[in-house]
Amino acid sequence: MVTIKEIAKMADVSRSTVSRVLNNSGYVSVESRKRVEKVIEKTGYVPSEQAKSLRTKRTKIIGVILPTIQTETPSRIVTGLGKELSLHGYQILLANTNLDKEKEMEYFDLLKVRQVDGIVLIATNIKSELINKIKETRIPFVMVGQEAEEISHVTNNDYHAARDITRFLIEKGHDKIGFIGVDETDRAVGYWRKKGFLDEMAANGLKVEESWVQQGIFDIDSGYESMRKILMNSLQQPTATFAVTDRLAIGAMSYLKQQQKRIPEDMAIVGVGASEMSKYLEPPLTTIDYQNEKAGEKAAKQLIALINSEPVEEKIVIDYKLIIRDSV
């Protein structure tokens, strides 16, 4: 690796001058600049990021903590983040917890030691411990997917989305509607989507029987199981079901088909997330597009603003789109 020192010698200037042309800072005579540039060209010299970081305290690296990259939502967010960040010369250091909550803290520390310029947390449920740590550290930080006071975050309007899609079912004539949710410690997906559903039902004077409301986890199988419970445990069976994720909806559909139930005639189904598969299901699934990639881009912009000490809004909400297909 050729260093700035050698470039300086070869161009017959001092290291400072080389540094100046490198960073376009300060005055450099045309001739000096030319000579330096020529040498750089010839040698293919590229300054060491290492040394630069040590000096400037900026690494041009953003840490991204996420629960998994095996599902579409975080993958899309990371894609969005990456696009926007690379535009500004930042790269992503990946911290994949594989759903291990303990590791969130661990990685946060690790990223700090790496002196990353900022951190993005793609959150599911959030431990107050981590939140506190983030607040007392003053590293630029943005959270995606969940809300938190005093922390810059970008989220979807889960509550309204849930109300909207529930209203859509009601408008289609359904008055007995089932619900497949997830653990409410996941505020966005578990709590707000459920609240949206229940509030909209109540606003329309509709009852929700206990057996219509089931809880799964983030996989297809538990959607299957939840639908089984809804049908088994209900005297009055609902005519539609709102699953809070597409995967849950897929599982639910899978059970229905196995039971020879027609969709949507016997049971209408809606999901959330606009997964790639949703379009190709039979019937195609009505769902909500949260535009995750856009969320990632926005988060990146927020973070960059924070890094540059520019003013930012604490809360950014990405809009969603109801995608109406034949499952209703």
Add this chain to the structure above:
Amino acid sequence: MVTIKEIAKMADVSRSTVSRVLNNSGYVSVESRKRVEKVIEKTGYVPSEQAKSLRTKRTKIIGVILPTIQTETPSRIVTGLGKELSLHGYQILLANTNLDKEKEMEYFDLLKVRQVDGIVLIATNIKSELINKIKETRIPFVMVGQEAEEISHVTNNDYHAARDITRFLIEKGHDKIGFIGVDETDRAVGYWRKKGFLDEMAANGLKVEESWVQQGIFDIDSGYESMRKILMNSLQQPTATFAVTDRLAIGAMSYLKQQQKRIPEDMAIVGVGASEMSKYLEPPLTTIDYQNEKAGEKAAKQLIALINSEPVEEKIVIDYKLIIRDSV
């Protein structure tokens, strides 16, 4: 940020001694060590990776270049990589090309400047330009998904897998079999899987009509379109079709259903990749599990061996599993 200097002062020793206890190198008296450790404990001091890297020339960062994280294969590989690498204290710097071939070279250079300790390339089709560059750089490097001479790589046995699954169809009584492939510049997916298919057909004395062989890209729609072409353009229609990816298979199934064709009675379908959805399709899809996560882990181990100048095999082949389901 507290530095080694301050720790030294607080523990009333020299920086060298602190460094020694930090790295467990050289002699340190029990007392000195204790004092230093106590101070470190108290201050929560963690040495700066920056400075360490500058000194040692090792960053403990691995660059991963990939075409996208929106599909299952690379996501799984990265998950495997991450698991194994984190075990050894390495972190992943992500370089997502978003399918832009030009960026591969660009990112390779960028990662080099970052002084990453090694690079993993999750490859689709490979430009010889890049291969040459890799060879002349002597940075530890492992490629996943494609083969190359003189470059450490881990792949699947695409050829045999293709022959196996084709043979499976033949054994099930099919003698007219269609094929949905991809561009052959993708050696693994495009070339080898096709060759495996054709060779196995030939070995069994079976003809393959031109119209039975279609080419798509890596998405669901092109599977749909390819199946349409197969059915439209063939006088003699095949009774089974081998799609080289699950997504292509899903598209193909989608078209078949729309045409009121029964699967597998009118047309059997097989895919490759063991996508999560494959299990929940109607009917569930026969496919091949390539164990991508394991491939990622192996690649990580290879890379670490290379970094430590340990001997490695140039070529590692991960075994696959035929998953038989109702689509045949």
Add this chain to the structure above:
DNA sequence: CTGTTAGCGCATTCAT
């Protein structure tokens, strides 16, 4: 406009 100097935080000889 340019060079000299200093120092970022650490690991590593080399004396002692």
Add this chain to the structure above:
DNA sequence: ATGAATGCGCTAACAG
């Protein structure tokens, strides 16, 4: 067993 000294490659005053 320990400390002093040196330098990794770079940027940023400062003085000229």
